[in-house]
Amino acid sequence: MSYKDILKSLALQGTIITERHLNRILRSRLLYRRKYDLDAEIDFSVDQLQGPGKVLGYRWMYTKCKQHGISIRKEDVRVLLSLLDPIGSQVRQTRRLRRRQYFAQGPNFVWHIDSYDKLKPYGICINGCIDGFSRNIIWLRAALTNSDLKVIGGYFVEAVERCGGCPLLVRTDMGTENLVVRDLQRYLRRNDVDDRAAERSYITGASTMNQRIESWWGVMRKEGINTWITLLAELKDEGFFAGDFIDKALSQFCFMPIIQEVLNDIRGVWNAHRIRPSKNTNVPSGIPDVMYMAPHLWGAEDSFH
Structure with a gap:
């Protein structure tokens, strides 16, 4: 608080004094508004940068210093952070979110x-699965529902039979429709001895964290499904x-086989196209089918169990 704010606050409490008397009281108690303690700020900043404070900007750090009784100029805080944490300061100056980099050791990891x-409002539900390393689409199916755990479990069983094994890990959101997949994955990996065996072979989280498949939905929509979204919306x-039972049944009868053909075509083209290199060096570039079938060309190994 400034001296004027202190005097106003005291006046509201019934204590009226002059600014000169206020200064006299503060000096007697060794309290100074502008007596900067640079050494204390350096120690405080170093301590903060070793913990959660490493993501703080200089304005936030300046306020934390004030709350901890450290008098320092805001410009001094900015200079100190640029010297103590030059990389973090540079990242904050770009004003861009710094995301974690995705990594998968190989196909079926x-x-x-x-x-x-x-x-789904038109009675057509799509479910898909993508391999994290190669981005190969394991399955892409349209059905009457995507909330029946037996249906989703059936997709998983068919994929395991077709591929000849189960993956090291399965990642889904926290929906109840994935419970059969969870139980099957844990059962198939029950006798393995690696650090991701049994219950640790199945991972759940928010949909936004399931980035591989969530980002691919945009590709699927752009490459063919958006036409059907627009068509059905126009009919509505x-x-x-x-939106009643009969309308959904008619929509499923007329359009679902055609949409499944579109999905099959999208899956085939995607698995055969070449993915361009990205800035993430942990993510390989190439043709999904080739990366899935011949991971040794990228120095990776198949993780099938």
Whole structure:
């Protein structure tokens, strides 16, 4: 608080004094508003940078110093942080979010499973699975529901039979439709002795953390599904789709086989196209089918169990 604010606050409490008398009281108690303690600020900043304070900007750090009774100029805090943490200061200056880099050791190290609900209001539910290393689409299916755990579990069983094994890890969101997949994955990995065996072979989290499959939904929509989203939305806007049981049944009967063909085409083209290199050196570039079938070309190994 400034001296004027201190005097106003005291006046509201019934104590009226002059600024000169206020200064006299503060000096007698060894309290100084502008007696800077640079050494204390350096020690405090070093301590903060070793913990959660490493992400703080100089304005936030300046306020924390004031709260801890350290008198320091804001410009001094900025200079100290730029010297003590030059990389962090440079990242904050760009004003861009610093994301963690994705990493998978090889094909079948982790499968990402998720459902796509943009067509669900019309009775058509899409579920997919993508390999984290190669970005190969393991399955991409349209069905009457994506909330029946037996249906999603059936997709997983078919994939395991077709591929000849189960992945090291399975990653899904926290929906109950994935419970059969969870139980199957844990059962298939029950006798393994690695550090990700049994219950640790299945991972759940928020949908935003399941980034491999979540980001791929944008590709699927752009490459063909958006046409059907627009078409069905137009039918609804024009009064030809009320959303009741009969309308959904007609939509499933007329459109689901066609949409499944579109999904098969999208999956085939994606698995055969070449992924461009990215800034993340941990993520390989190449053709998903080739990366999935021949990981040794990228110095990786298949993680099938």
